[in-house]
Amino acid sequence: MAESHIAADVVVIGGGPGGYVAAIRAAQLGFSTVCVEMDRTLGGTCVNVGCIPSKALLESSHHFEFMAHDAAKHGIGLANLSIDVPAMLKRKDDVVGQNTKGIEFLFRKNKVTWAKGRGTLKAGNVVEVRGAPPENNLTTYQATHVIISTGSAPIELPFLKFDEERVLSNVGALTIPSVPEHLIVIGGGVIGLELSSVWRRLGARVTVVELLPSILPGMDDDIVKDADKMFRKQGLDIRTGTRVTGGGRTADGAFVTVEKDGSTERLDGDYVLVSIGRRPVTTGIDAEALGLALGRRGEVLVDDQQRTNIPGVYAIGDCTPGPMLAHKAEEEGVVAAEVIAGKPVHMHHRTVPGVVYTWPEIAVVGITEREARDSGREVKVGKFPFSANGRARTAGETTGFVKFVADATTDEILGCHMLGPSVSELMAEVILAMEYRGSSEDIGITVHAHPTLSETTKEAALAVLGRALHF
Amino acid sequence: MTAIKVPQLGESIVEATVSRWLKNEGDQVAAGDTLVELETDKITVEVPALAAGVLRTHIVKEGEVVTVDQLLGELEDGATAAPATAGSTPAAAAPPDAGAPRAATANPVAAPAAVPAPATAQGAAKVSPAAQRVAAEQQVDLAAVKGTGRGGVVSKPDVIEQAATSGRTAPTPPIAKASASPVTPSAAITTAPAGSIRPAPAEGTRETREKMTTRRKRIAENLLLSQHNTAHLTTFNEIDMSVVSALRERMKEKVEKEHGVKLSFMPFFVKAATMALKAMPVVNASIDGDAIVYHHYVNMGIAVASDAGLVVPNVKDADRKGMLDVSRDIAAVARRAREGKLTMDDLTGGTFTITNGGVFGSLVSTPIINYPQAGILGLHKTQDRPIAFNGQVVIRPMMYVALSYDHRIIDGQQAVLFLVKVKELMEDPAAMLVD
Numbered sequence: 001m002a003e004s005h006i007a008a009d010v011v012v013i014g015g016g017p018g019g020y021v022a023a024i025r026a027a028q029l030g031f032s033t034v035c036v037e038m039d040r041t042l043g044g045t046c047v048n049v050g051c052i053p054s055k056a057l058l059e060s061s062h063h064f065e066f067m068a069h070d071a072a073k074h075g076i077g078l079a080n081l082s083i084d085v086p087a088m089l090k091r092k093d094d095v096v097g098q099n100t101k102g103i104e105f106l107f108r109k110n111k112v113t114w115a116k117g118r119g120t121l122k123a124g125n126v127v128e129v130r131g132a133p134p135e136n137n138l139t140t141y142q143a144t145h146v147i148i149s150t151g152s153a154p155i156e157l158p159f160l161k162f163d164e165e166r167v168l169s170n171v172g173a174l175t176i177p178s179v180p181e182h183l184i185v186i187g188g189g190v191i192g193l194e195l196s197s198v199w200r201r202l203g204a205r206v207t208v209v210e211l212l213p214s215i216l217p218g219m220d221d222d223i224v225k226d227a228d229k230m231f232r233k234q235g236l237d238i239r240t241g242t243r244v245t246g247g248g249r250t251a252d253g254a255f256v257t258v259e260k261d262g263s264t265e266r267l268d269g270d271y272v273l274v275s276i277g278r279r280p281v282t283t284g285i286d287a288e289a290l291g292l293a294l295g296r297r298g299e300v301l302v303d304d305q306q307r308t309n310i311p312g313v314y315a316i317g318d319c320t321p322g323p324m325l326a327h328k329a330e331e332e333g334v335v336a337a338e339v340i341a342g343k344p345v346h347m348h349h350r351t352v353p354g355v356v357y358t359w360p361e362i363a364v365v366g367i368t369e370r371e372a373r374d375s376g377r378e379v380k381v382g383k384f385p386f387s388a389n390g391r392a393r394t395a396g397e398t399t400g401f402v403k404f405v406a407d408a409t410t411d412e413i414l415g416c417h418m419l420g421p422s423v424s425e426l427m428a429e430v431i432l433a434m435e436y437r438g439s440s441e442d443i444g445i446t447v448h449a450h451p452t453l454s455e456t457t458k459e460a461a462l463a464v465l466g467r468a469l470h471f
Numbered sequence: 472m473t474a475i476k477v478p479q480l481g482e483s484i485v486e487a488t489v490s491r492w493l494k495n496e497g498d499q500v501a502a503g504d505t506l507v508e509l510e511t512d513k514i515t516v517e518v519p520a521l522a523a524g525v526l527r528t529h530i531v532k533e534g535e536v537v538t539v540d541q542l543l544g545e546l547e548d549g550a551t552a553a554p555a556t557a558g559s560t561p562a563a564a565a566p567p568d569a570g571a572p573r574a575a576t577a578n579p580v581a582a583p584a585a586v587p588a589p590a591t592a593q594g595a596a597k598v599s600p601a602a603q604r605v606a607a608e609q610q611v612d613l614a615a616v617k618g619t620g621r622g623g624v625v626s627k628p629d630v631i632e633q634a635a636t637s638g639r640t641a642p643t644p645p646i647a648k649a650s651a652s653p654v655t656p657s658a659a660i661t662t663a664p665a666g667s668i669r670p671a672p673a674e675g676t677r678e679t680r681e682k683m684t685t686r687r688k689r690i691a692e693n694l695l696l697s698q699h700n701t702a703h704l705t706t707f708n709e710i711d712m713s714v715v716s717a718l719r720e721r722m723k724e725k726v727e728k729e730h731g732v733k734l735s736f737m738p739f740f741v742k743a744a745t746m747a748l749k750a751m752p753v754v755n756a757s758i759d760g761d762a763i764v765y766h767h768y769v770n771m772g773i774a775v776a777s778d779a780g781l782v783v784p785n786v787k788d789a790d791r792k793g794m795l796d797v798s799r800d801i802a803a804v805a806r807r808a809r810e811g812k813l814t815m816d817d818l819t820g821g822t823f824t825i826t827n828g829g830v831f832g833s834l835v836s837t838p839i840i841n842y843p844q845a846g847i848l849g850l851h852k853t854q855d856r857p858i859a860f861n862g863q864v865v866i867r868p869m870m871y872v873a874l875s876y877d878h879r880i881i882d883g884q885q886a887v888l889f890l891v892k893v894k895e896l897m898e899d900p901a902a903m904l905v906d
Contacts, residue, residue, distance in 0.1 A: 342766065410627065436622075436626060437619055437628055439601045439602075
């Protein structure tokens with residue numbers, strides 16, 4: 001009974017993009033706030049081994065590919081082009097360091113306490129934090145409100161466990177020390193395609209094995225069709241409808257055996273990247289003992305105000321239902337903090353975009369054309385290609401299109417699907433419009449600067465109304 | 472000319488009533504002078520002159536309802552007041568039928584006609600561009616469309632759905648509606664500061680119709696909302712005030728001398744109520760959808776009768792404050808309420824309310840819950856009454872207290888125990904030390 005409990009208004013378990021943002025917002029709202037993170041740095045998967053480092057490598061490898069293949073078209077000659085992978089990796093690490101230091105600064109600025117160690121949630125909103133060895137200090141917090149943001153982990157194949165030497169998850173794929181001769185990627189989703197692109201651009205042969213009949217499962221059919229064509233043209237060896245039946249280490253690499261339509265094949269590579277999805281993790285949360293309601297996949301069930309079934313306990317991000325995306329987690333973190341402060345806010349999952357940071361990029365929001373039609377809705381579709389956009393032509397970036405799916409009666413934007421240059425940025429105006437329940441006409445009759453890529457968005461919106469101007 | 476516009480009025484407030492012009496047309500004003508007062512359902516907003524100059528026109532009259540960004544009048548920068556010469560049609564936008572150019576006479580209220588509001592749809596800022604186009608073409612009255620976009624923006628789907636469900640609604644486009652708004656003779660509305668004593672009716676007048684102010688309309692809506700949306704119930708008890716009265720008598724001079732605070736009974740009730748709320752947290756909760764939101768703090772609403780009507784500012788974190796701080800805070804919000812200077816912060820975030828009908832002599836009443844709160848404590852007049860005490864009939868200063876509560880989340884037992892706790896603490900204030 002003599003344990004000392006440090007009182008805190010809000011304790012956030014997990015310092016990833018959801019958790020640290022929730023902590024900052026809670027502190028802004030005047031709560032004494034503690035954020036528990038067991039890693040040596042804040043930022044979680046996103047900042048340390050996800051979004052940020054992968055984008056750093058995508059950027060570097062994109063520059064290389066431009067210089068190697070496209071510079072000549074601009075009349076730029078580059079003799080003796082070389083790749084220094086260690087320098088590339090160091091730059092990536094520096095970028096990650098700037099981001100994690102940035103979060104520490106934000107914590108100091110907002111007076112958020114970083115409790116370094118592994119958090120365990122006990123009954124009565126008590127959070128125990130066990131520090132790192134050798135001290136293993138135990139600190140106990142009595143929280144008024146707890147936000148669980150324990151994130152997710154990559155799913156393993158039972159016969160091909162991660163060793164991060166030759167059998168890699170997203171973590172190991174970001175630290176391959178030199179350009180491999182052959183990289184095998186299991187899973188043709190977002191992470192697999194992005195990391196495939198990095199190493200392909202730098203010169204590796206890359207084979208992508210996908211169990212389902214197409215890559216990017218769940219995305220709009222037009223996007224999937226064009227993306228598949230584009231990636232193959234770029235040189236990815238994509239094997240769809242192909243099952244991985246076995247695999248293991250070899251002397252200087254790894255192999256997998258695959259099966260398609262009854263015939264089997266062995267693929268040998270320097271590395272195997274397993275990117276078949278992620279699962280929610282709730283480290284330190286004994287859901288059964290606490291009576292915390294979980295879903296089938298072990299995710300913490302929440303309402304649209306991020307409340308769990310336990311009063312005063314909230315959950316956000318990858319450990320909750322929905323897509324595992326940093327920006328979704330961040331927004332949920334803000335919602336949780338504001339709900340704690342009594343504000344009448346709700347999470348809008350309809351307007352959470354998804355992006356694949358290949359080049360060209362893929363960006364999607366809302367529902368696909370097929371989903372809309374399957375739900376029995378009458379829809380109108382408008383599509384406009386980048387090949388008809390002046391700015392795209394000047395940049396030599398004419399692959400791809402913008403596609404709107406709108407309600408046939410009310411013209412409400414139901415979904416938008418983009419493949420093309422910088423579409424991750426172009427998507428923002430569509431999301432804003434959808435947030436206001438906008439129609440395609442709202443975007444179509446809005447002035448867009450000329451010449452810009454964003455004119456493609458406007459034209460696609462006009463195409464819904466059957467009045468695109470330049471196509 | 473500088474446009475004088477309705478400023479942002481605060482979260483969720485979109486319209487206001489022009490309660491009073493403080494400057495007449497033709498008046499010389501200095502930068503920062505208050506030109507006009509607007510009354511919203513919650514607070515009174517003063518619109519200052521942004522530059523020195525001469526107030527040329529009152530485009531809207533006292534009593535008119537205006538929306539954010541609407542043009543109120545025009546100010547000629549840097550000009551000096553000159554008698555009548557500058558009166559050459561100041562408002563270029565005024566339609567030709569607006570009457571003769573108005574001189575800046577001493578009595579602008581007597582001007583023959585008001586200049587109608589500029590011909591923009593009311594609330595135009597909250598309608599999406601495509602929605603505006605559809606509404607104009609299909610003659611849908613935008614005022615009748617409920618916006619479903621974020622922040623209540625009227626979207627194109629909203630207009631189309633409205634047109635589909637109601638057929639062509641109002642054949643009058645909003646523009647016509649705005650310009651056709653009748654010019655109310657200024658004598659028929661309250662031109663004096665809001666809520667002040669009405670002028671005596673003219674001899675022989677048997678009825679007077681008076682437009683409800685925005686605030687009165689909102690008060691009316693909120694009271695109905697509370698009655699319709701809660702399972703309203705009231706429980707009563709009575710408090711023997713003799714001990715706390717003696718305590719207050721003994722302390723008040725000292726407190727006033729040492730701290731400059733007048734010690735009333737209210738801080739004692741606030742203290743007792745916050746302690747009772749801690750014991751019965753659900754009385755301090757509210758309902759949001761199908762969830763009960765427990766507030767682990769008490770922002771104590773204090774109902775204050777001001778000239779403009781009943782307002783309920785709250786004392787923040789009353790549970791963490793001492794009695795003297797609570798006294799100071801109550802005095803401060805009450806003063807701001809009387810002066811019409813309450814801020815949005817004063818009026819939002821309350822978790823429980825105390826109302827004292829006793830100041831006017833009420834002996835017992837059933838207060839209405841300040842929705843979405845779940846409980847309200849009603850205090851009444853303290854009056855000497857004979858009661859039975861230890862088998863004797865004695866005369867004691869007694870007060871009836873009432874707790875109205877939302878029976879959906881507060882059970883009868885909890886409500887009764889809350890009120891009993893308040894009674895016990897007030898009858899034996901020393902018990903407030905031991906908690």
